[in-house]
Amino acid sequence: MSIFILKRLLTAIPTLLILIVISFILMHSAPGGPFTSERALPPQVEANINAKYGLDKPLHEQIYIYVKSIVLDFDFGPSFRYKDRSVNDLISDGFPVTLTYGSISALVAVLFGVTLGVIAALNHNTWKDYTALSFTFTAQVLPNFVMAPLLVLLFTLYLGWLPGGGWEGGKPQYIIMPVIALSTSYMATIARITRSSMLEVMNSNFIRTAKAKGLPYPRIVFKHALKPALLPVLSYMGPAMVGLITGSVVIDMYFSTGGIGVLFVNGALNRDYSTIMGITILVGTLTVLLNLLVDILYAWIDPKIRY
Amino acid sequence: MKAFQKTLAATLVSSAVLIVGCSSDEEATTQTTAAPEEKSGPVHPVTGETLAADQTFTYWALDEHSSLDPQIMEDTAGSDHARQLFEGLLNQDEDGNLVPGVAESYTTNEDKTIYTFNLREDAKWSNGDPVTAGDFVYAWRRAVNPETASPYSWYMEIMNIKNGAEIIAGEAPVDSLGVEAVDDYTFQVELTQSLPYFPMMVNHSTVFPVHPATVEEHGSDWTKPENMVSNGAYKLTEHVVNERVEMERNEMYWNNDDTIIEKVVTIVVPDENQGLIRWKAGEFDRGPVPSGQFKSLKEEFGDQAVSAPRLCNYYYTFNLSESGPEAFQDVRVRKALAYALDRSVITENILQAGQENAYTFTPSKTAGFVMPEVDWAGWTQEERDAKAKELLAEAGYGEDNPLQFDLLYNTSEGHKQIATAMSQMWKSKLGVEATLNNMEWKTFLTERGEQNFELARGAWCGDYNEASTFLDLVRSGSGYNDGKYNNAEVDSLMEAAKTSANPNEQYTAVEQQLAEDMPIIPIYFYTTNFMLDDSVKGWPYNNIEQNWYVRNLYKVAE
Numbered sequence: 001m002s003i004f005i006l007k008r009l010l011t012a013i014p015t016l017l018i019l020i021v022i023s024f025i026l027m028h029s030a031p032g033g034p035f036t037s038e039r040a041l042p043p044q045v046e047a048n049i050n051a052k053y054g055l056d057k058p059l060h061e062q063i064y065i066y067v068k069s070i071v072l073d074f075d076f077g078p079s080f081r082y083k084d085r086s087v088n089d090l091i092s093d094g095f096p097v098t099l100t101y102g103s104i105s106a107l108v109a110v111l112f113g114v115t116l117g118v119i120a121a122l123n124h125n126t127w128k129d130y131t132a133l134s135f136t137f138t139a140q141v142l143p144n145f146v147m148a149p150l151l152v153l154l155f156t157l158y159l160g161w162l163p164g165g166g167w168e169g170g171k172p173q174y175i176i177m178p179v180i181a182l183s184t185s186y187m188a189t190i191a192r193i194t195r196s197s198m199l200e201v202m203n204s205n206f207i208r209t210a211k212a213k214g215l216p217y218p219r220i221v222f223k224h225a226l227k228p229a230l231l232p233v234l235s236y237m238g239p240a241m242v243g244l245i246t247g248s249v250v251i252d253m254y255f256s257t258g259g260i261g262v263l264f265v266n267g268a269l270n271r272d273y274s275t276i277m278g279i280t281i282l283v284g285t286l287t288v289l290l291n292l293l294v295d296i297l298y299a300w301i302d303p304k305i306r307y
Numbered sequence: 308m309k310a311f312q313k314t315l316a317a318t319l320v321s322s323a324v325l326i327v328g329c330s331s332d333e334e335a336t337t338q339t340t341a342a343p344e345e346k347s348g349p350v351h352p353v354t355g356e357t358l359a360a361d362q363t364f365t366y367w368a369l370d371e372h373s374s375l376d377p378q379i380m381e382d383t384a385g386s387d388h389a390r391q392l393f394e395g396l397l398n399q400d401e402d403g404n405l406v407p408g409v410a411e412s413y414t415t416n417e418d419k420t421i422y423t424f425n426l427r428e429d430a431k432w433s434n435g436d437p438v439t440a441g442d443f444v445y446a447w448r449r450a451v452n453p454e455t456a457s458p459y460s461w462y463m464e465i466m467n468i469k470n471g472a473e474i475i476a477g478e479a480p481v482d483s484l485g486v487e488a489v490d491d492y493t494f495q496v497e498l499t500q501s502l503p504y505f506p507m508m509v510n511h512s513t514v515f516p517v518h519p520a521t522v523e524e525h526g527s528d529w530t531k532p533e534n535m536v537s538n539g540a541y542k543l544t545e546h547v548v549n550e551r552v553e554m555e556r557n558e559m560y561w562n563n564d565d566t567i568i569e570k571v572v573t574i575v576v577p578d579e580n581q582g583l584i585r586w587k588a589g590e591f592d593r594g595p596v597p598s599g600q601f602k603s604l605k606e607e608f609g610d611q612a613v614s615a616p617r618l619c620n621y622y623y624t625f626n627l628s629e630s631g632p633e634a635f636q637d638v639r640v641r642k643a644l645a646y647a648l649d650r651s652v653i654t655e656n657i658l659q660a661g662q663e664n665a666y667t668f669t670p671s672k673t674a675g676f677v678m679p680e681v682d683w684a685g686w687t688q689e690e691r692d693a694k695a696k697e698l699l700a701e702a703g704y705g706e707d708n709p710l711q712f713d714l715l716y717n718t719s720e721g722h723k724q725i726a727t728a729m730s731q732m733w734k735s736k737l738g739v740e741a742t743l744n745n746m747e748w749k750t751f752l753t754e755r756g757e758q759n760f761e762l763a764r765g766a767w768c769g770d771y772n773e774a775s776t777f778l779d780l781v782r783s784g785s786g787y788n789d790g791k792y793n794n795a796e797v798d799s800l801m802e803a804a805k806t807s808a809n810p811n812e813q814y815t816a817v818e819q820q821l822a823e824d825m826p827i828i829p830i831y832f833y834t835t836n837f838m839l840d841d842s843v844k845g846w847p848y849n850n851i852e853q854n855w856y857v858r859n860l861y862k863v864a865e
Contacts, residue, residue, distance in 0.1 A: 032749030035458060037381070038766075040756055040786050042461045044476045052456035082548055083374040084530045093548060149581060156588045164585040165576060167550055253577045258550030262577065266371075266549075271749055 001299070004307035005292065012288040017067070019284045020277065024063050027273055034080035034271045053080060066277065076281075081272035090263055091278055098252075098259035100170050102245035105183035106237070109244075113187040114233065117194025121229075122221065124199060132191065139188035147181040148254035165255040178251045186240055190233055198229040227301060234301070238294035239287070246283045351567070351861060358567065359842055359862040365572040366593035367582040371549045375530040377515035378450040381458045389512035391554055391571055391857050392537040396424050396443070396494070396509045399854045401847035403674065403772060405506055409438055409516070409538070410494070419501035426492040431559040432518050433535075433542045440488035442516040447486045449522070450513050453477050459513045462770070466508050467498040501806060504773040507674075510854065511770065540566050540858035549575050560858075567861035586838050592862070593843070596836035598721045601660035604838065611841050614661035615848050616672045618769035619833035620777065621665070623714070623729075624790035625826055628758045631791075632712055635761070639698040640710065641825040642683075644762075646695035647736045648729055649688050650831060657724050660836045665829035667818045668781065672832070672851050674772040679815035681822040692736050699737050711740040716764035717751040725830070726764070755789045763789065765827070772852055774814040775804060781821060792826035841865075 035041060035049050050056040054065060069075045076087035120132035155177060156164035162173050201207060202225055210220045252262030260279055267275035299305045350357050372385035377393055380386060396410040410424035430438035449455050451463045451474045463471040469485025485497030498505065508514070517529075518536040525534045532543045540563070541554035552573040556566055574590070576582040579597040583604075586594025596604055596612060604612040625635045634640050650664035666684035669676055683691060704710040714730065716722040726743050733739035741762070746754060755763045767787075769776040779785055782801050783793040797817050804813035821827070835853050839846060845860040847853070 030750075031753040036749050036752050036756075037458075038752065038787075040752075041458060042464070042475075042786060044472075045456075045458065045460050048453040048460070048475065048477075049456040049458060052454070078527070081373060082371065083379050084376060084527060085548060090548060149584065152581065152584050152588075156590075157584055160588070164588055164590055165581070166574065167547070252549065254581050256550050256574055256576050258547050258575075262549050269748065 001296075001307060005296070008288075008292050008295075012285075015288060016281065016284050020067060020281065021063060023277060023280045024066070024273075025059070027271070027276055028059055030271065032271055034273060036271070053078070070281075076278040077274040079272055079275050081266065081270040081275060087274045087278035090275060091260060091282060094258060094260040094263055095282070097167055097170065097257055098261060099245050101175055101178045101182065101251065101257065101259070102241075102248075104175060105179045105186065106241055106244045108179055109183040109186035109190055109240075110233070110237065112183075113190025114194050114230070116187070116191040118198055118221070118226065118229075120191065120195040121198035121202065129195075132195070136188040136191045139184045140192075142184065144181045144185065144248065145250045145254070147184060148177070148250060151177045151181055152254065165257070167255075167257045174255075174257070178255050178257055181254070182244065182248055182251055186244065189240075190236065193232050193236055194229060197232045198225065201225045201229045231298070231302060234294055234297055238291050241290050242283065242287045246279070246286060351863070354844075356844070356861075357864040359864045362568045362862055363570040363572060364568045364593075364843065364857055364860060364862070365574065365591050367586065367591045367595055368573050368575050369577060369579065369582070369595065371575050372552075375535070375543065375546070375552075376527075377512045377517060378446060378455060378457050378459070380512055386512045387855075388552060388554075388573070389515060390539070390854060391541040392535070392539045392543060393512070393515040393517075394430070394539045394560075395511070395515045396426075397506060398856065399510055399847075399850060399852070401845075401850055401859065403847075403850040403852060403854070405510070408510070409443075413506065419503075419505075420498045422496045422498070422505060423489070424494040424496075426494060427561060428492055429561040430538060431561060432538050433557045433559050434518070435559055436518065436520075436536075437491070438516060438538050439491040440494035441491070442519060443494045443514075444486050444488050445519040445522075446516045447514060448481050448484050449517065451475050451484055452481045457513070462508075462511065462513045466505065466514075467500055467502045469497045469499050503805075503807070503810060504771060504775070507771045507773060540856070541571055551575065562858070566858045568857050571857050583838065586840075589840075592840040594838040596660065596838060599657065599659060599724075601658075601836050608838065611838055612836070613839050613846075613848065614834045614836050615853065616663070616670070616851055617833040617835040617853065618670055618673060618772060618851050619766060620668060620670055621725075621766050621830045621833060622668065622764075623762050623828040623830065624765050624792075625762055625828075626758055626760050626790055627793070627826060628791035630758045632761050634702075634704075634710055634712065637702050638824060639702040640704070641828075643695040643699040643702070643737060644733065644739070645825050645828040646683060646691040646698070648732055648828065648830070651688070652728055652732070653725055654831050657728060658721075658831070661834045663832040663834075665831050666822075668821055668827060668829055669774045669777045669814065669818065670769075670832040673769065673774050673777070674851070675811060676774045676814060677811055679818040681819060683822060695737060699739075704737075704739075706738055709738050709740050712742070712761040713744055714741045714762045715744045715746065715751065715755070715760045717748045718745045722764055758789065758791060762828075765789065766833075768833075769852065775801070775810070778804075778814060778817050781817070781826065790826055792824070794820060794824060794826075796820055 035046060054062060066077065069077065079085050079087050079090055082090060116132050120129045123129050152164045155162040162177055167174050207220060207225055210224050246260065249261040249265040251257055252259045263275055264279045267279065299307060368384050370384055372380060372388060373382055374380045374385055375388055377389050380389060394408045396408055397405045398408040400406045409426050409430045411427045413422055413424045415422050426438065426440055432438060447463065450457050451460050451471050453475065460475050464475060470479045470483045473479035474481055474484055487495045489495050516538060521534060521536040522529050528534055532546050535543045537543065537557065540557055540560045542557040544555050545551065545553035554571040556569050557563065560566065576585065579595040582595040583597055585591055601612060601614060625631065625641055627635060654662040654664055663671060666681055667679065671678050699710065714726055716726050723745065730741040730743060733741055754760055767777060767780060778801060780787045781792055782788065782798055797820050800813045800817050804810035807813055842862045842865050843860055844863055847855050
């Protein structure tokens with residue numbers, strides 16, 4: 001097992017390098033640059049700025065310098081858009097925010113999603129099942145950019161219970177609406193996955209055997225059925241987690257939470273090369289790590305899987 | 308049951324393990340906004356109005372500023388902060404007139420090439436140090452220094468400061484800039500040639516002073532709240548990127564006694580509708596008016612919905628360069644397209660926020676600018692339409708040979724509505740087939756800058772309140788002349804205006820020439836629209852550049 005983990009971690013290095021090079025080239029081939037603006041800069045002014053940020057060097061040299069400063073100094077460079085901040089600053093300020101509301105959303109999505117899915121499956125074709133199904137349908141088709149303003153209308157404008165946005169270091173009243181907006185559609189997907197895989201498991205031979213043996217129903221459900229039924233949820237959660245914790249531009253935009261979701265999108269729109277790269281690497285690393293974690297969990301849950 | 312717990316735990320580990328950043332402070336669970344104990348405070352010293360107990364001014368911002376460093380910043384969001392944090396030589400009053408700032412007065416020599424500013428001796432930095440002429444010298448040199456790489460260094464060049472252009476180009480040493488501290492309280496500027504509107508240019512953030520010792524000590528980190536030393540009415544207390552900026556009264560400010568607002572809070576919400584909801588919920592004193600909603604907001608909220616003229620124009624430019632379409636080389640075609648647009652449809656039916664129809668390039672409210680007589684501005688729309696049909700027919704376009712071209716704008720719902728209306732008007736009146744194209748902002752700018760377009764949208768906001776900030780764009784040598792309009796007459800008029808005693812004569816002539824050549828289609832002049840809570844008083848509605856200073860505002864008890 002430890003050899004497997006080590007191998008996976010080692011292959012992550014070339015993966016990330018390829019990611020860096022491709023992103024770097026793609027980014028630079030997009031029209032416009034970080035300093036393209038309505039007021040086209042006089043050539044001399046532009047040359048000064050390019051020199052300051054090293055953009056006057058050939059692309060391969062820029063990539064080399066970039067990778068070198070990451071490896072040697074863990075320095076992701078200065079942001080081109082937020083000129084008072086380095087990318088390290090931006091990520092270390094923004095990522096904890098995103099991580100907080102993302103992880104809570106993941107937790108909420110899994111807890112409620114699995115519960116709902118199990119209830120629906122165990123009450124197959126009854127009103128409970130239909131209610132759960134129609135709820136998940138609605139939740140899945142309601143995108144978070146529709147949810148967010150609706151939540152603010154309800155809780156801020158009409159009821160006056162919650163502040164319409166902000167973060168303030170992560171006080172609970174600022175977390176509630178982002179979490180609802182972000183977790184709902186994930187929760188619905190998880191509920192649907194759980195429901196169908198639970199149905200399948202409940203109809204399988206070993207459950208029939210368990211029933212025939214006369215095991216108590218809760219024991220069948222929780223000890224024997226749930227575990228294999230959760231495997232598809234687990235494979236879904238790997239990539240979904242990355243999406244959740246690397247931020248949602250919608251959440252950051254509507255709730256002014258200041259996470260890295262909005263940084264990433266603004267980075268792309270502003271051709272803020274260093275910020276795009278910094279976040280791309282962060283997302284890449286997390287994707288590799290979380291997929292590894294899912295694989296490890298797989299082996300732990302399912303004794304048939306061995307590496 | 309234990310097995311179930313284990314299974315569930317396994318599922319949740321991936322999420323649970325990651326909740327590390329969730330450390331909220333214990334006291335955080337208290338209520339969101341503390342209701343003020345008392346409803347009202349003292350009275351306003353001049354007007355006698357009862358002041359609100361809570362003097363916090365909170366406003367919405369669409370976007371995070373690029374920098375808080377006066378010499379680096381380049382956007383409106385940044386200069387809105389700069390005017391509170393820093394103070395330049397001169398300020399503007401509520402009507403946009405120049406009033407003393409750090410400089411109590413200034414004198415100039417006969418040919419207006421040397422300006423001498425007399426600084427007040429009681430101006431202090433937030434750490435108590437006096438604000439001296441040397442601080443200005445340091446800041447102005449910093450703005451042109453190639454190492455600073457300021458995106459606004461060109462501003463010093465168009466201020467005509469001696470050696471400015473050479474220093475930016477790396478051809479002269481930084482200390483050769485034409486600025487000098489004659490003594491601690493006398494700051495002198497030498498220009499390469501006189502500039503009638505030079506004093507108007509010194510209230511821009513690029514020429515605000517900075518505290519040299521702070522900048523030297525902290526480098527690019529000097530603008531962080533824990534490091535910043537500033538000389539304005541407020542000092543920076545908190546800054547969370549993409550969330551908020553907070554400032555509090557600067558006790559060291561020379562005119563601190565007149566400041567009433569204690570705290571300034573800026574909240575970034577990159578969505579106008581969301582910003583409006585939060586304004587309605589009372590979270591902001593100043594909020595946005597989303598496009599097309601002014602009329603209904605005015606009905607609902609009365610004078611809290613504000614529309615004030617703004618120094619910006621909205622236009623379409625023809626590509627007159629070699630890469631542009633053949634048809635646009637014909638002035639009759641250009642005129643026909645410009646005439647056939649009923650601008651009232653755009654301003655009154657689409658925008659609905661008090662925008663003004665434009666028939667010139669320079670906004671009518673520009674200071675000292677007398678609207679020139681351009682023939683087509685005075686016609687009725689029927690007359691314009693008739694003339695347009697006539698001209699287009701003369702140029703050889705008609706039903707059997709319809710004029711076709713591409714129209715380019717940057718992706719936005721508002722621009723799309725206007726472009727659609729324009730193409731409809733052209734189609735129904737002239738039978739012209741305009742194909743609408745849109746591009747993401749930076750791609751759009753690149754394409755337009757490289758003349759890869761036929762007809763493209765443009766907009767320009769004045770850097771200072773004088774017609775040349777607009778008309779410079781139609782000079783053949785201007786870097787912003789994306790349509791590549793080239794008229795030697797216009798160039799020489801603009802050159803003459805620089806030293807003219809009454810530059811308005813030249814500006815009138817340029818505008819008349821533009822009406823003759825029609826290299827651009829003026830559409831409308833912008834307005835500033837925002838929601839302002841009625842407890843906030845002292846807003847400079849008549850300042851066309853909307854340079855507002857929080858120290859002039861106050862909140863009355865409701």
